[in-house]
Amino acid sequence: MSELRGACIIGQSGGPTAVINASAQGVIQTALKADCITQVLGAAHGIKGVLEDKLYDMSKEDPAELDIMKYTPSSALGSCRYKLADPDKDDTDYKRILEVFKKHNVRYFFYNGGNDSMDTCNKISKYMQKVGYECRVMGVPKTIDNDLNGTDHCPGFASAAKYIATSCAEVWQDAHVYDTGMITVVEIMGRHAGWLAGSAALASLTGCGPDLVYLPEVDFDMDKFLADVKAIYDKTGKCLVAVSEGIHYADGTFVSEAKTSATDGFGHAQLGGLAALLAETVKNATGAKVRGIELSLLQRCGSHVGSKTDIEEAWLAGSKAVEAAVSGITDKMVAFKCTREGGYKCETSLEPLDIVANFEKKVPREWINEAGNGIEKPFIDYVLPLIQGEADGPKENSLPRFAKLKKIIAE
Amino acid sequence: MSELRGACIIGQSGGPTAVINASAQGVIQTALKADCITQVLGAAHGIKGVLEDKLYDMSKEDPAELDIMKYTPSSALGSCRYKLADPDKDDTDYKRILEVFKKHNVRYFFYNGGNDSMDTCNKISKYMQKVGYECRVMGVPKTIDNDLNGTDHCPGFASAAKYIATSCAEVWQDAHVYDTGMITVVEIMGRHAGWLAGSAALASLTGCGPDLVYLPEVDFDMDKFLADVKAIYDKTGKCLVAVSEGIHYADGTFVSEAKTSATDGFGHAQLGGLAALLAETVKNATGAKVRGIELSLLQRCGSHVGSKTDIEEAWLAGSKAVEAAVSGITDKMVAFKCTREGGYKCETSLEPLDIVANFEKKVPREWINEAGNGIEKPFIDYVLPLIQGEADGPKENSLPRFAKLKKIIAE
Numbered sequence: 001m002s003e004l005r006g007a008c009i010i011g012q013s014g015g016p017t018a019v020i021n022a023s024a025q026g027v028i029q030t031a032l033k034a035d036c037i038t039q040v041l042g043a044a045h046g047i048k049g050v051l052e053d054k055l056y057d058m059s060k061e062d063p064a065e066l067d068i069m070k071y072t073p074s075s076a077l078g079s080c081r082y083k084l085a086d087p088d089k090d091d092t093d094y095k096r097i098l099e100v101f102k103k104h105n106v107r108y109f110f111y112n113g114g115n116d117s118m119d120t121c122n123k124i125s126k127y128m129q130k131v132g133y134e135c136r137v138m139g140v141p142k143t144i145d146n147d148l149n150g151t152d153h154c155p156g157f158a159s160a161a162k163y164i165a166t167s168c169a170e171v172w173q174d175a176h177v178y179d180t181g182m183i184t185v186v187e188i189m190g191r192h193a194g195w196l197a198g199s200a201a202l203a204s205l206t207g208c209g210p211d212l213v214y215l216p217e218v219d220f221d222m223d224k225f226l227a228d229v230k231a232i233y234d235k236t237g238k239c240l241v242a243v244s245e246g247i248h249y250a251d252g253t254f255v256s257e258a259k260t261s262a263t264d265g266f267g268h269a270q271l272g273g274l275a276a277l278l279a280e281t282v283k284n285a286t287g288a289k290v291r292g293i294e295l296s297l298l299q300r301c302g303s304h305v306g307s308k309t310d311i312e313e314a315w316l317a318g319s320k321a322v323e324a325a326v327s328g329i330t331d332k333m334v335a336f337k338c339t340r341e342g343g344y345k346c347e348t349s350l351e352p353l354d355i356v357a358n359f360e361k362k363v364p365r366e367w368i369n370e371a372g373n374g375i376e377k378p379f380i381d382y383v384l385p386l387i388q389g390e391a392d393g394p395k396e397n398s399l400p401r402f403a404k405l406k407k408i409i410a411e
Numbered sequence: 412m413s414e415l416r417g418a419c420i421i422g423q424s425g426g427p428t429a430v431i432n433a434s435a436q437g438v439i440q441t442a443l444k445a446d447c448i449t450q451v452l453g454a455a456h457g458i459k460g461v462l463e464d465k466l467y468d469m470s471k472e473d474p475a476e477l478d479i480m481k482y483t484p485s486s487a488l489g490s491c492r493y494k495l496a497d498p499d500k501d502d503t504d505y506k507r508i509l510e511v512f513k514k515h516n517v518r519y520f521f522y523n524g525g526n527d528s529m530d531t532c533n534k535i536s537k538y539m540q541k542v543g544y545e546c547r548v549m550g551v552p553k554t555i556d557n558d559l560n561g562t563d564h565c566p567g568f569a570s571a572a573k574y575i576a577t578s579c580a581e582v583w584q585d586a587h588v589y590d591t592g593m594i595t596v597v598e599i600m601g602r603h604a605g606w607l608a609g610s611a612a613l614a615s616l617t618g619c620g621p622d623l624v625y626l627p628e629v630d631f632d633m634d635k636f637l638a639d640v641k642a643i644y645d646k647t648g649k650c651l652v653a654v655s656e657g658i659h660y661a662d663g664t665f666v667s668e669a670k671t672s673a674t675d676g677f678g679h680a681q682l683g684g685l686a687a688l689l690a691e692t693v694k695n696a697t698g699a700k701v702r703g704i705e706l707s708l709l710q711r712c713g714s715h716v717g718s719k720t721d722i723e724e725a726w727l728a729g730s731k732a733v734e735a736a737v738s739g740i741t742d743k744m745v746a747f748k749c750t751r752e753g754g755y756k757c758e759t760s761l762e763p764l765d766i767v768a769n770f771e772k773k774v775p776r777e778w779i780n781e782a783g784n785g786i787e788k789p790f791i792d793y794v795l796p797l798i799q800g801e802a803d804g805p806k807e808n809s810l811p812r813f814a815k816l817k818k819i820i821a822e
Contacts, residue, residue: 016588045590074584081589165810166715173485173813174712177427178492179456184708206810276687293707297595301585304577304716307809388809398718398799399576399617402584 004134005036006107008322009050010058011043012075012142013082013113013120017156018163018303018391019314020112020142021403022070024077026318027110027140028058029066034326037108041410045078046113047120051093053100057410065403070311071393072402073303083116084123087130094127101128101135104410108136108325112318114143114154115358118333122353125331136325139333139353140317144300146195149359150351151335155314156300158386161199162310163302164188164242164295165387168200171293172208172240180289183229183239183282187275187294191246192216194363196299199383200242201375211239216246217363218372220255225278226285228373233288245274304400308389313346320348344385415545416447417518419733420461421469422454423486423553424493424524424531428567429574429714429802430725431523431553432814433481435488437729438521438551439469440477445737448519452821456489457524458531462504464511468821476814481722482804483813484714494527495534498541505538512539512546515821519547519736523729525554525565526769529744533764536742547736550744550764551728555711557606560770561762562746566725567711569797572610573721574713575599575653575706576798579611582704583619583651591700594640594650594693598686598705602657603627605774607710610794611653612786622650627657628774629783631666636689637696639784644699656685715811719800724757731759755796 010027012020024042031040042056043049056077058066069076087094100106111121118139125137141148146157168186175184188197194215203209211232214220232239248254256274279292317334324332332350339345367379394401421438423431435453442451453467454460467488469477480487498505511517522532529550536548552559557568579597586595599608605626614620622643625631643650659665667685690703728745735743743761750756778790805812 016585048590072584073581074588078590079588162809167709167713169811169813170484170712170714171708173483174427174708177485177490179459179489202808202810205808206813207815208813273687276684291708293709294705295709296704297582297585297702298578298704298706298709301581302578303581384808390806390809395801397613397616397795398573398801399613400580402580402617402619404618 003036004107004136005038006105007039007041008037008108008110009041009043009055009106010077010110011046011049011112012077012079013046013111013117014079014143015114015300016074016079017142017144017300018073018159018306019070019156019311021072021076022311022314023112023140023142023155023318025066025069026315027112027322030319030322032059034322036326039104039410041104041106042077046080046082047084048080048082049078050100051096053103055104055410056407060408061405065405068394068401069403070315071303071391071400073301076403076405081116084120087123087127097124098128098131098133101133107134110138110140110321112140112142114145114148115360118148118353119357122357125353136330138321138325138330139356140321141333141335144196145190145193147193147360147362148356149361150333150356152338153336153386155310155317157195158310159303159306160196160299161202161383162307162387163299163305164196164199165202166305167295168203168210168240168242169206169208172203175240176238181233181237183233183241183286183288183290185241185243185275185278185282185290185292186210187243187245187273187292189295189299190216190244192360194244197242197244198363198375198379202380202383202387210242212241212373213375214243214247214373215363215368216244216248217365218368219250220247222281226282229282230286233286243274243278303391303393306391307387308391309386311391316348324350340381340385414447415518415547416449417516418450418452419448419519419521420452420454420466420517421488421521422457422460422523423488423490424457424522424528425490425554426711427485427490428553428555428711429484429570429717430481430567430722432483432487433722433725434523434551434553434566434729436477436480437726438523438733441730441733442519443470445733447737450515450821452515452517453488457491457493458495459491459493460489461511462507464514466515466821467818471819472816476816479805479812480814481726482714482802482811484712487814487816492527495531498534498538508535509539509542509544512544518545521549521551521732523551523553525556525559526771529559529764530768533768536764547741549732549736549741550767551732552744552746555607556601556604558604558771558773559767560772561744561767563749564747564797566721566728568606569721570714570717571607571710572613572794573718573798574710574716575607575610576613577716578706579614579621579651579653580617580619583614586651587649592644592648594644594652594697594699594701596652596654596686596689596693596701596703597621598654598656598684598703600706600710601627601655603771605655608653608655609774609786609790613791613794613798621653623652623784624786625654625658625784626774626779627655627659628776629779630661631658633692637693640693641697644697654685654689714802714804717802718798719802720797722802727759735761751792751796
């Protein structure tokens with residue numbers, strides 16, 4: 001493969017994670033060292049920054065600040081939730097992207113995100129091939145949801161999982177302090193896949209795990225749920241429940257959106273989320289003191305309790321994307337191939353963007369217990385190696401010191 | 412003062428904190444070394460354990476487990492919210508306490524808690540004096556609310572403040588990731604005093620602080636609040652708001668309990684808490700995307716991001732209580748006297764239990780800005796030294812390793 005000289009763009013897209021910036025850092029630092037890459041451009045707010053020709057010159061950044069990007073949560077370059085049209089129906093955006101690519105002689109495009117972002121990446125890759133513009137396009141995976149196809153796991157998942165497990169263990173301690181009854185319901189992100197809610201079960205390794213775990217992979221039944229909770233509460237006086245935000249009834253209706261006795265009966269939307277709804281329903285059914293806790297944004301930006309393994313792998317994914325592209329590869333996403341027996345090992349592979357985009361990987365049914373209210377050991381064995389090691393990011397005043405980028409628009 | 416030989420009891424009461432066990436550890440470890448203390452008893456669930464004669468023999472615990480109590484959140488011995496009657500009206504409980512004290516020859520009583528617990532401690536102390544039973548009674552302060560009188564600050568506050576500041580900084584990062592508008596409302600504990608909500612402003616030191624902060628020390632005005640939020644949102648497209656759960660209107664009604672346009676108009680209680688209510692109200696008023704986040708129990712049990720200073724001071728408070736009691740002192744609470752100019756220094760003092768009980772220390776009005784929607788520098792200067800240093804508790808599997816007590820009932 002002949003050497004391809006030109007600029008590269010790195011864009012971040014979709015919901016932020018604790019380590020998406022580690023991947024961007026991996027791309028930027030590796031690209032800055034690559035002889036054939038003439039300029040490293042950061043797209044402001046993902047593909048929107050390309051469409052608007054709002055591109056930062058990453059060589060102008062202080063290397064020390066780039067170094068601590070890996071400990072800075074959320075998307076340092078800015079993110080977007082912008083869906084490209086089908087190019088056969090409307091190629092306006094694609095023409096504009098090509099125009100901007102040509103203007104800056106962009107020959108490398110790295111896109112850092114989840115399902116939708118890999119779809120964007122795939123569409124751009126195919127369009128550039130179709131119009132004969134030579135540009136190497138690589139996807140860099142990212143999603144706390146861990147639902148990308150073709151990879152053992154996704155950067156960002158493990159740090160969120162660690163946050164969730166640590167928080168559940170601490171909440172367990174708090175919820176067991178009185179000799180009076182207490183039921184606690186913790187709502188965890190994950191609309192279609194239960195990887196994150198399942199990770200709450202890691203807290204069991206501390207002796208302080210949830211009694212019940214509900215994932216979207218199993219249809220939810222409110223009566224069975226209430227019976228499950230009541231059985232544990234009646235026996236122990238306590239019950240800690242972890243639920244995925246995406247739990248749904250057999251007809252596909254999300255529990256969070258369905259009317260229940262906990263709503264006002266007039267069809268008014270209730271204000272709290274799923275945790276508040278379930279807490280109210282459990283309270284009505286048991287008479288117990290119940291508390292609903294929604295981990296909300298906290299779980300995806302909690303870099304202070306991030307996984308070192310996750311940070312390093314996120315950086316590696318970005319770096320490998322550049323190495324592969326420079327070596328002549330295009331139209332792929334960096335993926336992880338891992339072995340766990342005989343000690344955890346993680347290597348990267350390259351997967352076709354087609355197979356990654358628009359497919360949501362679920363938790364295998366056999367990793368969930370038969371009753372559909374708990375997690376089996378293979379799930380724990382799968383997640384545990386991923387959360388190992390502590391994020392030891394820099395601090396100032398004993399508070400996190402985040403990267404401060406200058407974001408100088410490229411000339 | 413003559414030597415007083417006998418057993419001691421340590422009890423924990425009220426809401427748990429990240430470091431209340433550090434104080435219990437300070438009491439237990441110091442008492443175990445004191446020659447005149449013949450037995451160290453841990454009361455199961457505070458004063459309830461005394462009334463029920465459910466007392467653990469702390470000498471039977473593994474010293475290594477006692478050592479890691481300081482990194483274990485919540486109340487390891489169990490807590491309670493039990494209010495003793497006025498002894499002049501009903502002395503049943505006091506007679507029972509005296510009976511249990513006599514049975515075990517309890518001559519030292521250490522009670523670890525907040526306002527209500529210091530009231531309990533004070534009542535027991537006065538009763539024992541009245542009936543002529545020699546028992547040295549000492550209060551060991553604890554409360555995330557930081558509202559105890561007679562002390563510079565309270566153990567437990569700083570770790571919660573650090574959790575809140577760290578979380579707000581991370582949420583700021585997350586909430587600024589898109590180029591679309593976003594308003595975020597974070598609800599923080601503190602029913603009558605705004606120390607915790609004010610501590611969200613520490614996040615400003617990271618460059619990622621809340622734009623607006625509302626404390627219960629200033630009457631809340633919904634119209635002014637909405638105008639404040641709208642002004643910032645219109646200017647920057649974002650707004651991060653920290654509110655104390657205890658904000659109330661001028662007539663004293665808690666905002667969380669008042670009917671607003673966000674409730675259903677039929678007077679049905681809304682399910683979510685204050686954050687959900689304010690989020691809905693702001694959404695209706697601005698049309699912006701709004702997210703409400705309640706830090707809930709997470710903020711008081713988040714020992715993984717605890718303050719080393721807080722842990723050490725909590726231990727010191729417990730240890731000093733024992734030293735003082737052994738030296739002949741009674742009827743006091745251990746308090747902190749601190750200087751901040753020329754470097755932070757913290758020493759202990761002993762304050763009469765009377766002046767501590769049943770008084771809630773508020774944030775000085777002059778530490779809040781004139782508009783009542785932000786924090787002034789003296790507040791930051793006050794809190795910042797307290798959150799310094801990292802909790803470096805033991806881990807297993809990269810998850811917290813909490814103390815495991817055997818809790819063997821004393822013979």
